[in-house]
Amino acid sequence: MLSEYKEVFLEELDEQLQLMDEVILQLERDCESREVIQSLFRAAHTLKGSSAAMGFEEMKRLTHRMEHLLDLVRSKERTVTPPLIDLLFRSLDSLKLMKEDIVTQDCISVDVSDCLQALERFDSEAGEAGRGTTPSAEPEAGHTTSGATTRAAVSASGFKRPELSLSIRLHMKNAIGQGLRLHWVRVRLSPECFIQGARAYVIQTMLAEWGEVLLASPDYESIGESGMDAPELTYLYAGTQASSELAAMTANLADVAGVDAEPVLPEEAEMDYRAHGDGEASTETMPEPEQDPTSAETAAAAEPSIRQPAAAPSAPQPSAAVKSKAQTIRVSVERLDDLMNLVGELVIDQTRIQQVARTQRRRFQDDSVGELGHIADHLSRIIGDLQESVMKARMLPIEQLMGRFPRMIRDLSRDLGKELELVMEGQDTELDRTLIEEIADPLIHLIRNAVDHGLELPEIRERAGKPRQGVLRIRAAHEDNQVVIYVEDDGAGIDPAKMRSSAVGKGIITQEEADALSEREAIDLIFRPGFSTAQRVSDVSGRGAGMDIVASHIEKLNGMIDIRSELGRGTSFKIKLPLTLAIIVGLQVKCNGQTLIIPMSNIAEIVRVSAEEIRTVRGQPVVLIRNQVIPVADIRDRFGVPGNNDGPKHIPLVIIGSAEKRLALTVDELIGNQEIVIKSLGAYIGKVDGIAGATILGDGSVALILEISALFGRATAR
Amino acid sequence: MTAQEQYVEFGIEREQYAIRIQDIHEIIKMQDITHIPGVMPYVKGVINLRGKIVPVLSLRDLFGMEEQPYTKQTRIVVVNHAVDTVGIIVDRVSKVTTFNDIQAPQGRFGGLDGRLFTGIGLTSGGLVGILQLEEVLLQD
Numbered sequence: 001m002l003s004e005y006k007e008v009f010l011e012e013l014d015e016q017l018q019l020m021d022e023v024i025l026q027l028e029r030d031c032e033s034r035e036v037i038q039s040l041f042r043a044a045h046t047l048k049g050s051s052a053a054m055g056f057e058e059m060k061r062l063t064h065r066m067e068h069l070l071d072l073v074r075s076k077e078r079t080v081t082p083p084l085i086d087l088l089f090r091s092l093d094s095l096k097l098m099k100e101d102i103v104t105q106d107c108i109s110v111d112v113s114d115c116l117q118a119l120e121r122f123d124s125e126a127g128e129a130g131r132g133t134t135p136s137a138e139p140e141a142g143h144t145t146s147g148a149t150t151r152a153a154v155s156a157s158g159f160k161r162p163e164l165s166l167s168i169r170l171h172m173k174n175a176i177g178q179g180l181r182l183h184w185v186r187v188r189l190s191p192e193c194f195i196q197g198a199r200a201y202v203i204q205t206m207l208a209e210w211g212e213v214l215l216a217s218p219d220y221e222s223i224g225e226s227g228m229d230a231p232e233l234t235y236l237y238a239g240t241q242a243s244s245e246l247a248a249m250t251a252n253l254a255d256v257a258g259v260d261a262e263p264v265l266p267e268e269a270e271m272d273y274r275a276h277g278d279g280e281a282s283t284e285t286m287p288e289p290e291q292d293p294t295s296a297e298t299a300a301a302a303e304p305s306i307r308q309p310a311a312a313p314s315a316p317q318p319s320a321a322v323k324s325k326a327q328t329i330r331v332s333v334e335r336l337d338d339l340m341n342l343v344g345e346l347v348i349d350q351t352r353i354q355q356v357a358r359t360q361r362r363r364f365q366d367d368s369v370g371e372l373g374h375i376a377d378h379l380s381r382i383i384g385d386l387q388e389s390v391m392k393a394r395m396l397p398i399e400q401l402m403g404r405f406p407r408m409i410r411d412l413s414r415d416l417g418k419e420l421e422l423v424m425e426g427q428d429t430e431l432d433r434t435l436i437e438e439i440a441d442p443l444i445h446l447i448r449n450a451v452d453h454g455l456e457l458p459e460i461r462e463r464a465g466k467p468r469q470g471v472l473r474i475r476a477a478h479e480d481n482q483v484v485i486y487v488e489d490d491g492a493g494i495d496p497a498k499m500r501s502s503a504v505g506k507g508i509i510t511q512e513e514a515d516a517l518s519e520r521e522a523i524d525l526i527f528r529p530g531f532s533t534a535q536r537v538s539d540v541s542g543r544g545a546g547m548d549i550v551a552s553h554i555e556k557l558n559g560m561i562d563i564r565s566e567l568g569r570g571t572s573f574k575i576k577l578p579l580t581l582a583i584i585v586g587l588q589v590k591c592n593g594q595t596l597i598i599p600m601s602n603i604a605e606i607v608r609v610s611a612e613e614i615r616t617v618r619g620q621p622v623v624l625i626r627n628q629v630i631p632v633a634d635i636r637d638r639f640g641v642p643g644n645n646d647g648p649k650h651i652p653l654v655i656i657g658s659a660e661k662r663l664a665l666t667v668d669e670l671i672g673n674q675e676i677v678i679k680s681l682g683a684y685i686g687k688v689d690g691i692a693g694a695t696i697l698g699d700g701s702v703a704l705i706l707e708i709s710a711l712f713g714r715a716t717a718r
Numbered sequence: 719m720t721a722q723e724q725y726v727e728f729g730i731e732r733e734q735y736a737i738r739i740q741d742i743h744e745i746i747k748m749q750d751i752t753h754i755p756g757v758m759p760y761v762k763g764v765i766n767l768r769g770k771i772v773p774v775l776s777l778r779d780l781f782g783m784e785e786q787p788y789t790k791q792t793r794i795v796v797v798n799h800a801v802d803t804v805g806i807i808v809d810r811v812s813k814v815t816t817f818n819d820i821q822a823p824q825g826r827f828g829g830l831d832g833r834l835f836t837g838i839g840l841t842s843g844g845l846v847g848i849l850q851l852e853e854v855l856l857q858d
């Protein structure tokens with residue numbers, strides 16, 4: 001389910017593990033470096049956060065332990081010793097093993113209990129050491145802290161100061177020693193903030209980038225669990241900025257409703273400084289005697305098990321590492337676009353070569369001509385593969401988009417008091433990334449509509465003899481080189497009679513027109529601008545933007561939308577989209593000697609009818625195809641080309657569709673399908689009504705591509 | 719403008735015109751032109767210039783002269799215009815030349831608006847109108 005995040009997670013994991021490797025080595029050489037410890041701590045912390053988000057509990061626990069231990073080291077409650085380094089390496093190896101598991105089998109089967117125990121032992125020993133040697137330090141520290149807090153509260157009312165632990169006061173002292181300014185930063189999150197924990201994490205990360213966060217209260221991890229309404233986050237921050245600067249910087253972050261920043265009062269710092277004195281003395285002096293036995297013991301305990309995880313994976317590790325590295329490369333979309341353009345040029349030349357080879361074959365009987373044909377065939381196969389590969393490189397699984405739906409639908413159904421089951425199929429269906437972006441809005445709109453208007457409330461469903469729980473089904477699939485997305489519900493369906501009266505009531509059509517509409521046409525009224533059947537405007541699907549927006553979106557993408565609805569049984573939307581926008585399959589047709597191209601994704605069907613079958617209804621030529629009345633248009637009329645009326649007995653009709661509309665185009669001749677590259681007519685000519693662009697045909701001539709949506713515009717304008 | 723700049727001289731009807739050589743992309747023979755319905759009337763259509771779609775105009779049309787059937791001498795002068803490439807159909811292309819004497823355009827030149835020209839080149843063969851491409855191409 002989370003597979004798209006998994007790749008990102010693995011990338012990050014790789015990075016962080018590598019960093020840890022380097023940093024622990026550094027630490028081994030230079031035990032005192034605060035920076036090194038800090039970066040190691042950060043790495044462990046980052047991994048803790050991301051592994052928790054991904055649900056890798058074992059990894060979270062291990063990194064949490066590491067983080068805790070490193071925090072002790074950071075606050076000098078524990079010194080860096082060889083056993084500690086060993087233990088860190090051992091933990092790191094375990095993390096690496098976990099990574100392998102995630103790569104190969106998607107879950108963790110590494111047993112890390114030994115490692116965890118060793119870490120815990122280290123922790124508690126450190127704690128014991130601390131307590132044992134400085135019995136006075138802890139209570140005194142607590143006392144001083146509370147003293148500082150109350151005083152601060154008096155002097156700068158409004159700030160609830162979190163308790164300052166021994167290690168934090170040490171950091172404060174260090175920061176002051178480095179000439180940094182200390183601030184209290186209080187951030188109020190906006191009540192609309194959705195994922196408070198994540199937002200708090202971002203804020204803390206940003207602060208940590210500008211300076212150093214000594215203390216965060218509450219921790220971003222506890223925020224997600226507590227679910228407060230508008231949480232306030234308090235940070236103790238050390239940096240070079242003034243309070244006002246800091247406040248301004250923080251206020252710019254998203255979802256921040258308000259920021260207060262004020263310097264830590266001198267007396268607070270002073271107090272802390274004094275408190276420090278004790279703490280410092282204790283850490284410096286006391287771990288010394290206790291340390292040797294500790295380290296000896298841990299070393300002994302660690303020794304055998306370290307080797308185990310480290311030695312065992314040494315064989316599979318390289319291959320796995322290579323595998324995970326080779327899996328993803330970040331490439332800018334621009335490069336892919338360039339590549340696509342170049343392939344487009346190749347596609348054109350390839351069709352030309354094919355054509356030349358054909359003419360040559362007709363003209364000459366020569367072996368070399370036959371060979372040319374073979375080469376041309378081979379070339380077109382390769383170019384076809386190349387084109388497919390490049391197209392694939394631009395494609396993403398629709399999961400990227402559909403992954404958002406479960407949460408959205410859960411919230412929606414709860415808000416609206418509906419019970420529903422979401423069924424999603426075909427998440428691995430791939431389509432062009434630009435299309436994924438473009439289709440998101442219309443799709444979300446359809447889903448909202450389905451939940452809001454389509455599915456009934458549980459009680460109503462029960463009364464209608466349906467299960468309380470409605471079913472919303474979202475399906476994606478490839479069909480004939482196109483992407484088809486269905487949004488289906490088993491709700492109330494659309495009542496054609498209601499549609500008619502509503503449309504008349506809103507002045508969209510006249511009563512006469514309404515009476516003439518078939519049931520399907522009445523349902524199609526939903527796509528008319530200004531139409532909305534919902535009695536009330538809810539904040540879910542109301543907002544004035546209706547199905548017409550959905551239709552125009554899909555029209556823009558050269559797609560089609562179909563609606564099927566059965567009263568009481570449900571509604572089904574079918575969206576058909578081209579796989580990509582750059583290269584399309586087009587039908588070449590001839591009209592008066594000029595070749596025109598109709599995008600295949602806009603073609604509903606092709607039929608041949610006799611001239612008598614085209615009838616006239618109120619001055620508009622129409623044709624009846626499977627009980628659907630479709631208006632007929634002659635391309636030659638549209639483009640002001642004189643038509644020859646002594647046409648053949650059977651007229652080829654290309655039935656085109658744009659969003660929900662259908663139109664039958666009469667053409668002189670059908671030539672065939674071909675992959676074509678859409679080229680613009682250039683800025684000098686600009687946008688021409690009815691022309692989507694041009695392409696270069698096999699014979700080198702330029703053919704125009706019809707803009708289907710504009711043809712409908714013209715048809716209605718008439 | 720230096721007098722020694724190079725120009726490509728070409729003609730329609732009995733008149734001679736010129737364009738600075740650096741504005742010219744290339745000169746090609748007449749091609750099949752795909753007509754585009756609904757564009758400005760002086761745009762004859764588009765051609766395929768080695769994979770690029772290039773609009774083609776007729777200088778005769780631009781200058782209000784009657785269209786003549788294309789001959790063997792008919793050429794398309796492809797010029798660079800801003801980011802675009804545009805082809806201009808002329809009756810013939812004569813030569814690459816320089817002008818020793820260029821005069822500022824008068825109010826009118828042979829019945830055409832003087833703004834269409836950057837200058838008038840004087841040669842032994844007569845007067846040559848040096849086109850101000852921006853003005854010529856942006857006609858409405």
